[in-house]
Amino acid sequence: MNGTRRLRPRAILRIHFHPAERNMELYGQLLAVVDGISSRVEPLPADWSAYVDLAGALTYWGRDVEGLVAVLRLRLLALHGVQCSAGAGPTRSIAAMAADVTPPGAAIVVRDDPYEIAAFLRTKPASALPGIGPKTARTLARYGITSVGDIADTQLPTLQRILGVTAARQAHDRAHGIDERPVVPGAAPKSLGAGHRFDRDELDPEQHHRTVLRLVQELGARLRAASEIAQALTLTVSYADRTQTTRSRTLNEPTAHTPALAAIAHELLTGLGLQRARVRTLALRAERLRPAEDTIHQLTFDNRDDKLRRLETALDKAANRYRPDIAGTASTFLGPATHRERRSRQPSTRTR
Numbered sequence: 001m002n003g004t005r006r007l008r009p010r011a012i013l014r015i016h017f018h019p020a021e022r023n024m025e026l027y028g029q030l031l032a033v034v035d036g037i038s039s040r041v042e043p044l045p046a047d048w049s050a051y052v053d054l055a056g057a058l059t060y061w062g063r064d065v066e067g068l069v070a071v072l073r074l075r076l077l078a079l080h081g082v083q084c085s086a087g088a089g090p091t092r093s094i095a096a097m098a099a100d101v102t103p104p105g106a107a108i109v110v111r112d113d114p115y116e117i118a119a120f121l122r123t124k125p126a127s128a129l130p131g132i133g134p135k136t137a138r139t140l141a142r143y144g145i146t147s148v149g150d151i152a153d154t155q156l157p158t159l160q161r162i163l164g165v166t167a168a169r170q171a172h173d174r175a176h177g178i179d180e181r182p183v184v185p186g187a188a189p190k191s192l193g194a195g196h197r198f199d200r201d202e203l204d205p206e207q208h209h210r211t212v213l214r215l216v217q218e219l220g221a222r223l224r225a226a227s228e229i230a231q232a233l234t235l236t237v238s239y240a241d242r243t244q245t246t247r248s249r250t251l252n253e254p255t256a257h258t259p260a261l262a263a264i265a266h267e268l269l270t271g272l273g274l275q276r277a278r279v280r281t282l283a284l285r286a287e288r289l290r291p292a293e294d295t296i297h298q299l300t301f302d303n304r305d306d307k308l309r310r311l312e313t314a315l316d317k318a319a320n321r322y323r324p325d326i327a328g329t330a331s332t333f334l335g336p337a338t339h340r341e342r343r344s345r346q347p348s349t350r351t352r
Contacts, residue, residue: 010112011065012183013052014099015072015086022048024191026080033079037061037072042183045191046234046246046285049099051092053183069107091179093130094120100128100243117177122149125241131170133245135273136163151175192230194218195283201240202279212269215284216262223256223286230254230286233261235268240278247271254290261286 017030027045034041040053054068061068065088076082087098089110094117098108110120127137129148140146143162145154152175159168173179194215202208212235223230234248247268251260265284 011054011058011088011090012092012095013054013069013086013088014049014092014095015052015084016047016049016099017076017082017084018104019080019082022193029080030076030082033075034072036075037068040183040185042185046193046287047236047244047283051095051183054088065109065111066107069109073107090117091177092181092183093174093179094177096130097121097124097128114177121175121177122147122152124148126151127241128243129171129174131167131174133272134239134277136167139163148175190289191285191287192219192222192226192228192289193283193285195281197281198279203276205275208269208274208279208282209266211282212265212284213262215282216258216265219284219286220256220258220261223289224292227292228289229256229292230261231288231290233264233268234285234287235265236283236285237272237274237277237279238281240280245272248287256292
């Protein structure tokens with residue numbers, strides 16, 4: 001270890017909530033329970049989780065990490081009937097990795113011990129390391145680097161030639177259990193989410209796109225019905241091996257306009273390179289909501305956007321009156337060029 005680095009936090013917890021039904025009011029109530037254990041809580045509403053810094057709480061409660069996590073899980077279950085899965089470790093990345101492989105109703109704790117950290121990290125697949133998505137994992141695999149241990153054993157200059165300077169340094173540090181990112185306390189930002197769980201692992205990129213477009217349609221309609229606009233969009237993909245990838249994008253203009261949301265969602269999804277990924281769940285969340293009266297719509301000489309807004313208003317009225325299944329209409333907002341682009345990326349053959 002580099003002796004000039006700061007000491008790692010004593011214990012960081014990543015906790016995932018698993019309620020029967022999701023709504024932001026319940027999420028806030030669950031965070032309040034966590035706050036009763038430690039005031040240093042960083043909400044992550046996109047995937048119904050949170051980071052918790054337990055360092056001070058351990059001393060206050062006079063318990064070890066396992067005991068404190070057990071108290072928290074019991075409180076969540078007793079007060080709200082909500083199971084959780086939790087992972088704890090000396091860094092954010094280790095806590096996240098532990099939580100990702102923990103089933104609901106259980107917890108995994110990795111102690112701040114070099115041997116225990118190495119034993120936990122080294123056998124994990126490279127894609128389990130935070131910051132290593134499917135596309136990066138495939139790139140590493142071409143060089144025979146398939147596990148976190150392989151990343152740790154690879155010389156940093158070699159990794160830099162493969163991944164670039166910044167990404168290589170980050171991966172190399174985290175593979176050695178080094179991650180100085182702190183828990184940043186804050187209130188849960190106002191947001192709105194929609195998700196879909198496939199009946200089976202879905203490999204078809206076209207199905208991924210269709211599903212995201214349906215989620216965009218749902219989010220846009222709900223935002224407009226609530227007279228709110230989103231400042232950012234977050235896409236979370238869960239895979240068959242229970243790992244996750246999350247990508248966020250701040251919008252150029254806060255909006256509830258489906259074409260604008262669909263374009264950003266399309267960029268987020270295509271940027272992940274999921275051509276052969278086994279996707280289990282897709283979730284889309286509109287973040288940092290504001291009142292719709294704050295909307296600023298840039299005028300253009302192209303009347304297509306105005307026509308789409310009128311179509312959008314008509315669809316909203318029809319849905320409110322008749323409640324038909326209008327899923328899929330968001331695809332009309334992307335235009336034929338985007339569909340041609342998607343088809344051009346499809347592999348000529350595909351195996352399941």
